[in-house]
Amino acid sequence: MTDLDAGTSMEHVVDPHMADHPSPRKYVNVAIILAILTAIEVAASYITGLSETTLIVTLMLLALVKFAMVGLYFMHLKFDSRTFRRFFVTGIILALLVFGAVLWLFFALGGPAPGLGA
Amino acid sequence: MATHVETIPRRRGLLARPTAKTGLWGWMTTVDHKKIGIMYGATAIFFFLVGGLEALFIRLQLATPNGEVLSAEMYNQFFTMHGLTMIFLVVMPLGVALMNYFIPLMIGARDVAFPRLNAFSYWVFLVGGLFLYSSFFLGGAPDGGWFGYAPLSTSLPGNGMTFYSLGLQILGVASLAGAVNFIITIINMRAPGMTFFKMPVFIWMSLVTSFLLLFAMPVIAVALFQLMFDRAFDANFFNPALGGDPLLWQHLFWLFGHPEVYIMILPAMGIVSDILPTFARKPIFGYAAIVFAGAAIGIMGWGVWAHHMFAVGLGPVGNSVFAATTMFIAVPTGVKIFNWLGTLWGGDIRFKTPLLFAVGFVALFIIGGLSGVSHAIVPHDAQQTDTYYIVAHFHYVLFGGALFGLMGGFYYWWPKVFGHMLGEGLGKIHFWLFFIGMNLTFGPMHIVGLQGQPRRTYTYPEGMGWDFWNMMETVGAFTIALSMVVFLVNVVVSKAKNEEAGDDPWDARTLEWAMSSPPPEHNFDTIPVVRERDDFWDQKYGRTEEQPQPVIAGGADGHEEHTEHIHLPSPSYFPMLASFGMPIAAYGVIYFNEWSFAPLVIGGGILITLLSLMGWVLEPGTAEE
Amino acid sequence: MSTHEATVEHHTSTGLDNTKLAMWAFLGSECLFFGSLISTYLLYRNRVVTGPTPHEIYDIPFTSVSSFVLLMSSLTMVLALAAIQRGDHRGLRIWLLATAFLGLSFIGGQVYEFSTFVEEGLKLSTSTFGSSFFVLTGFHGAHVTVGILMLLALVGFSWAGRLEPASEGARKVELIGLYWHFVDIVWIVIFTVIYLVPTKG
Numbered sequence: 001m002t003d004l005d006a007g008t009s010m011e012h013v014v015d016p017h018m019a020d021h022p023s024p025r026k027y028v029n030v031a032i033i034l035a036i037l038t039a040i041e042v043a044a045s046y047i048t049g050l051s052e053t054t055l056i057v058t059l060m061l062l063a064l065v066k067f068a069m070v071g072l073y074f075m076h077l078k079f080d081s082r083t084f085r086r087f088f089v090t091g092i093i094l095a096l097l098v099f100g101a102v103l104w105l106f107f108a109l110g111g112p113a114p115g116l117g118a
Numbered sequence: 119m120a121t122h123v124e125t126i127p128r129r130r131g132l133l134a135r136p137t138a139k140t141g142l143w144g145w146m147t148t149v150d151h152k153k154i155g156i157m158y159g160a161t162a163i164f165f166f167l168v169g170g171l172e173a174l175f176i177r178l179q180l181a182t183p184n185g186e187v188l189s190a191e192m193y194n195q196f197f198t199m200h201g202l203t204m205i206f207l208v209v210m211p212l213g214v215a216l217m218n219y220f221i222p223l224m225i226g227a228r229d230v231a232f233p234r235l236n237a238f239s240y241w242v243f244l245v246g247g248l249f250l251y252s253s254f255f256l257g258g259a260p261d262g263g264w265f266g267y268a269p270l271s272t273s274l275p276g277n278g279m280t281f282y283s284l285g286l287q288i289l290g291v292a293s294l295a296g297a298v299n300f301i302i303t304i305i306n307m308r309a310p311g312m313t314f315f316k317m318p319v320f321i322w323m324s325l326v327t328s329f330l331l332l333f334a335m336p337v338i339a340v341a342l343f344q345l346m347f348d349r350a351f352d353a354n355f356f357n358p359a360l361g362g363d364p365l366l367w368q369h370l371f372w373l374f375g376h377p378e379v380y381i382m383i384l385p386a387m388g389i390v391s392d393i394l395p396t397f398a399r400k401p402i403f404g405y406a407a408i409v410f411a412g413a414a415i416g417i418m419g420w421g422v423w424a425h426h427m428f429a430v431g432l433g434p435v436g437n438s439v440f441a442a443t444t445m446f447i448a449v450p451t452g453v454k455i456f457n458w459l460g461t462l463w464g465g466d467i468r469f470k471t472p473l474l475f476a477v478g479f480v481a482l483f484i485i486g487g488l489s490g491v492s493h494a495i496v497p498h499d500a501q502q503t504d505t506y507y508i509v510a511h512f513h514y515v516l517f518g519g520a521l522f523g524l525m526g527g528f529y530y531w532w533p534k535v536f537g538h539m540l541g542e543g544l545g546k547i548h549f550w551l552f553f554i555g556m557n558l559t560f561g562p563m564h565i566v567g568l569q570g571q572p573r574r575t576y577t578y579p580e581g582m583g584w585d586f587w588n589m590m591e592t593v594g595a596f597t598i599a600l601s602m603v604v605f606l607v608n609v610v611v612s613k614a615k616n617e618e619a620g621d622d623p624w625d626a627r628t629l630e631w632a633m634s635s636p637p638p639e640h641n642f643d644t645i646p647v648v649r650e651r652d653d654f655w656d657q658k659y660g661r662t663e664e665q666p667q668p669v670i671a672g673g674a675d676g677h678e679e680h681t682e683h684i685h686l687p688s689p690s691y692f693p694m695l696a697s698f699g700m701p702i703a704a705y706g707v708i709y710f711n712e713w714s715f716a717p718l719v720i721g722g723g724i725l726i727t728l729l730s731l732m733g734w735v736l737e738p739g740t741a742e743e
Numbered sequence: 744m745s746t747h748e749a750t751v752e753h754h755t756s757t758g759l760d761n762t763k764l765a766m767w768a769f770l771g772s773e774c775l776f777f778g779s780l781i782s783t784y785l786l787y788r789n790r791v792v793t794g795p796t797p798h799e800i801y802d803i804p805f806t807s808v809s810s811f812v813l814l815m816s817s818l819t820m821v822l823a824l825a826a827i828q829r830g831d832h833r834g835l836r837i838w839l840l841a842t843a844f845l846g847l848s849f850i851g852g853q854v855y856e857f858s859t860f861v862e863e864g865l866k867l868s869t870s871t872f873g874s875s876f877f878v879l880t881g882f883h884g885a886h887v888t889v890g891i892l893m894l895l896a897l898v899g900f901s902w903a904g905r906l907e908p909a910s911e912g913a914r915k916v917e918l919i920g921l922y923w924h925f926v927d928i929v930w931i932v933i934f935t936v937i938y939l940v941p942t943k944g
Binding site for chain 2: 755756757759761764765768769771772773775776779780783786787790791792793867868869870871873874875878882892896905
Binding site: 023024027028030031034035038041042044045046052055056059060062063066067070071073074075076081083084087088090091092094095096098099102103106 | 757758768770772774778779804811814822825920925934935936939940941
């Protein structure tokens with residue numbers, strides 16, 4: 001019996017909530033999707049015809065999906081209490097907001113550092 | 119459940135798990151939140167005296183124009199260390215001391231969520247503070263200001279600013295660990311029935327403070343690492359020649375620095391919110407409003423940081439945005455002030471020392487807040503910035519605010535912690551000298567600041583018209599020093615007199631007063647079931663039905679049978695040991711270019727910490743008998 | 744009730760385990776840590792006065808492979824957790840060692856990449872790009888290394904019978920797993936934002 005099949009055997013269940021975890025097969029599927037998304041990302045970065053904006057948006061979206069899949073499935077946030085998700089999301093949103101503001105202040109308002117060429 | 123305990127090998131001899139509950143070794147290996155709170159408090163008061171001495175030297179130097187008490191170089195070290203000490207080694211740990219002692223008691227818990235992590239936080243704080251101060255003896259203390267603006271901080275010669283970057287880094291670990299501990303404790307260890315909206319305001323403010331620490335400390339950690347890499351390893355984060363941007367330092371620093379000021383004030387606000395109701399014999403006015411206002415301050419505090427940067431050239435859009443957010447944050451602060459006034463209004467007020475400090479807090483914080491709002495007006499700030507007007511503002515909010523609140527907390531809770539009252543007579547003298555001294559020192563700074571006296575400058579010339587007020591400020595500083603002598607005398611005299619306090623000397627409202635003074639080691643014989651906000655008050659005066667009162671007082675008689683089944687976390691030396699590795703590694707970085715074996719020292723320090731952590735993880739929280 | 748926490752041995756106000764809550768709080772905090780490092784990089788990557796630019800020096804195919812390796816290590820990690828959740832200690836150790844091995848391969852790739860860059864003229868001291876690149880990826884690598892040490896410690900604990908009963912052991916493995924997945928998530932962001940998003944010139 002391979003480990004991949006072991007998830008269906010309930011003989012050694014110690015966790016009463018075992019039935020609610022994704023099976024190992026499901027985890028492998030998630031991993032395959034992650035690998036495919038990564039391949040798409042890398043391929044996209046090589047396509048010469050794409051406008052820069054399209055490329056960046058595509059890359060960001062793909063990264064976001066990968067991020068979410070690891071968080072929701074591997075880190076089990078999809079199945080766990082929402083409290084855990086809140087701790088994590090608070091950190092993420094705060095980081096995005098404050099550092100977004102800092103970079104905006106530098107790039108949109110600040111211009112290049114004095115003394116350097118644009 | 120007992121099976122896994124048996125597989126743990128016993129440690130023998132030198133490595134045996136400590137069991138001492140008294141004596142020096144007992145204190146060094148304790149994981150009891152009450153003892154740790156006392157250690158935090160005593161250490162913070164010690165550093166307050168040191169930081170105060172630094173202030174006295176500063177004031178002596180500035181009492182007259184062209185002073186010769188301190189050279190320019192020494193002055194820079196003194197004002198830098200004064201700021202670092204008061205912020206990181208006094209106000210923050212004083213807040214943590216009271217949070218440590220009283221959070222478990224007020225929420226009905228036996229200890230914090232992670233007792234060994236708690237001890238670790240204390241030891242890291244202590245070694246971090248000592249490491250920072252060792253700089254005075256090892257070539258000079260940090261001298262680039264507590265805010266360490268780059269590229270000055272990256273290029274100042276000597277080891278001072280490297281001590282700054284590493285010392286604050288170490289202290290940051292203590293703060294982060296403490297924050298995690300308090301968050302989990304408050305969220306997860308409340309007694310049955312203690313819903314969030316039945317928690318005392320002090321607990322709420324501690325929770326918000328801990329979240330601020332959780333998210334702000336990593337930002338300054340990065341800034342300090344970048345500073346360290348620039349100084350020790352030739353990186354270019356702040357090297358202008360290669361495009362390094364001084365504004366990056368300022369943004370990272372103030373992204374931490376602004377939440378930091380709320381970290382310093384919120385615990386004091388929480389303390390005052392619990393003192394005023396006790397001495398007005400009324401519940402806090404507008405509990406929900408004050409809680410939400412505190413949370414709002416915590417959240418909005420993330421949106422104002424660049425108001426420390428109005429003079430750097432962010433441009434009109436940037437400046438305006440931050441001016442607006444800064445003005446908005448005055449709103450929840452104002453709400454709290456009205457709540458405090460509303461609590462006193464119509465109350466049956468007893469003018470004991472804790473109340474004096476709490477009222478002093480409100481009055482002085484209002485003054486500090488008003489000058490703060492004036493900073494939000496960008497053109498006005500352009501005149502105020504880098505002058506003594508700013509120094510006036512932050513001393514009113516931090517000294518008049520945070521320190522008055524914390525001192526009030528000390529007088530309020532001293533009987534609970536030590537079992538005897540602090541003398542009222544000496545306490546009142548302390549308060550009035552503190553109050554007069556504080557206003558005499560920092561009040562005139564508004565004036566000389568607007569007249570142009572620059573801050574962070576070791577002397578000023580004659581003929582500026584600043585002489586009289588500077589002399590007054592120095593007199594004020596010595597008045598504060600005198601008041602602290604009175605406090606120390608009070609501590610000693612009160613201990614000698616040993617006027618027994620009893621469980622509830624103030625006829626107070628919250629759970630910590632429902633047990634003996636000092637509390638038993640296990641806090642509660644039986645974990646209370648909480649029914650109301652201010653449940654203790656309600657038990658004393660509110661309950662009329664015949665239901666059996668929950669047994670919550672910890673006493674010496676008749677409850678022995680309960681204590682046998684209480685498993686308290688056992689002492690451990692791993693937290694202390696783990697803390698030692700950090701300054702060792704830090705010295706390796708300081709002397710990286712001078713010691714050929716420096717990498718070994720760094721590695722050795724890291725190894726000590728890692729091995730201690732391993733031992734800690736392998737050790738059960740509570741030792742088997 | 745859709746909560747699926749490991750068995751809580753003592754009562755907590757939320758019913759959630761203290762250490763798991765603490766780990767998530769810590770991970771929330773780490774978002775700010777890496778956010779600061781990434782923002783610094785984004786500010787500085789185009790300020791290249793001397794030395795190679797990102798475009799000139801990055802080896803995308805190589806980094807893609809090491810990114811894939813780290814991604815797969817998250818899979819082996821979650822399979823390790825699944826193993827101990829059904830009481831299979833041998834499976835746990837195999838998958839933990841696989842995770843550690845993949846992690847070590849990633850670190851090996853980083854070491855190779857760093858030394859290649861240094862040879863090609865990009866050091867910590869070369870430029871703001873060099874400083875911010877090495878400190879960002881260096882801290883990420885340090886996090887991976889700490890993770891590997893914890894994984895190996897878990898293997899040792901399992902071997903010594905210290906992860907019994909299995910529900911308790913699963914709780915500990917889950918904690919380390921959360922940390923490991925987070926470190927992987929950070930790399931997902933780094934790989935995209937630092938390596939793939941085009942820079943000027």
